[in-house]
Amino acid sequence: MSLPTPAPDRTAVVTGASSGIGEEIARELTRRGHGVTLVARREDKLAALAAELGDRAHVLAADLSNRSERAGLLGRVEALGLTPDILVNNAGLSTLGPVAASDPDAELNMIEVDVASVVDLCSRFLPGMTARKRGAVLNVASTAAFQPLPGQAGYAACKAFVLSYTQSLTGELKGTGVTATALCPGPVDTGFGEAAGFSKEDADAALPKVMWVPADVVAKTAVDGMDKGQMVAIPGTVNRVASIFASMTPRTLLVPMLARNHPGLRRGQ
Numbered sequence: 001m002s003l004p005t006p007a008p009d010r011t012a013v014v015t016g017a018s019s020g021i022g023e024e025i026a027r028e029l030t031r032r033g034h035g036v037t038l039v040a041r042r043e044d045k046l047a048a049l050a051a052e053l054g055d056r057a058h059v060l061a062a063d064l065s066n067r068s069e070r071a072g073l074l075g076r077v078e079a080l081g082l083t084p085d086i087l088v089n090n091a092g093l094s095t096l097g098p099v100a101a102s103d104p105d106a107e108l109n110m111i112e113v114d115v116a117s118v119v120d121l122c123s124r125f126l127p128g129m130t131a132r133k134r135g136a137v138l139n140v141a142s143t144a145a146f147q148p149l150p151g152q153a154g155y156a157a158c159k160a161f162v163l164s165y166t167q168s169l170t171g172e173l174k175g176t177g178v179t180a181t182a183l184c185p186g187p188v189d190t191g192f193g194e195a196a197g198f199s200k201e202d203a204d205a206a207l208p209k210v211m212w213v214p215a216d217v218v219a220k221t222a223v224d225g226m227d228k229g230q231m232v233a234i235p236g237t238v239n240r241v242a243s244i245f246a247s248m249t250p251r252t253l254l255v256p257m258l259a260r261n262h263p264g265l266r267r268g269q
Helices: 020-031 043-053 067-071 073-079 104-132 153-173 192-196 200-206 215-228 237-248 251-261 263-268
Strands: 010-015 036-040 057-061 083-089 135-140 178-183
Touching: 010 020, 010 073, 010 104, 020 036, 020 043, 020 083, 020 215, 036 043, 043 057, 057 073, 067 073, 067 104, 073 083, 073 104, 083 104, 104 135, 104 153, 104 178, 135 153, 135 215, 153 178, 178 215
Parallel strands: 010 036, 010 083, 036 057, 083 135, 135 178
Antiparallel strands: none
16 A cells, blocks of 8 residues: 555645644655645744745644634645645644643643544545545554553543554555554654653653654654555654553553653652
8 A cells, every 4th residue: 555646636734744743744745746735833834844845835824722723624725726635643732740730721732632633634534535545644643652651641641542543543444545554753852842841851861862763764754654554653663662562561560660750740749
């Protein structure tokens, strides 16, 4: 199974495209001949990226925590005269710290972006893909999907949902000409952690250097994974091994170890 053939009237919709992994996935898809539709809140950053990528890059500013803006996204793509053959659900965020000290609104906002947006956009874009008998969906999860994560409990649960949901989609889509892939990156230096409340020093101390993978390498793994029709793509050998270890380790052993080392919990003590 390979990605749909690029064409002038076809596009790859990439959410969270203003920075980090989403930005690099948009670049990688462009290098392979695909037009891209860039989606994020920051229109200025999207416009700068679109100018770099060329005439087949389009900008649609949207807040994916807003249900009405999500509902209108497919229509906005079609209004550009484009057919969305590829959907990359990359937009995401994390909260940090113990649930007992959390902001309920921030937790629910995370669920809207990390979970509800993925389900919403898949439900809206997949019918057209299956009708055309071509398409690919990439849902960005995390290696956190394979384990509980005290200090980022909601985030790990969100990514576990995305992984399970995407694996189920692969079963539903078999024989349709459409694929679904879950991308599960480990730590990537994109500013994501800082936005959640980590310092760079916190992240470096908690996660060994061998686990860090550059965003452009993550993007290549992601697009290669879609092109091969992989169910799950994990960038980096160390992260693949660590994910297996996390999946198999008894929770009674794993959870205390993770809680002891998480900077979000150390800070709250």
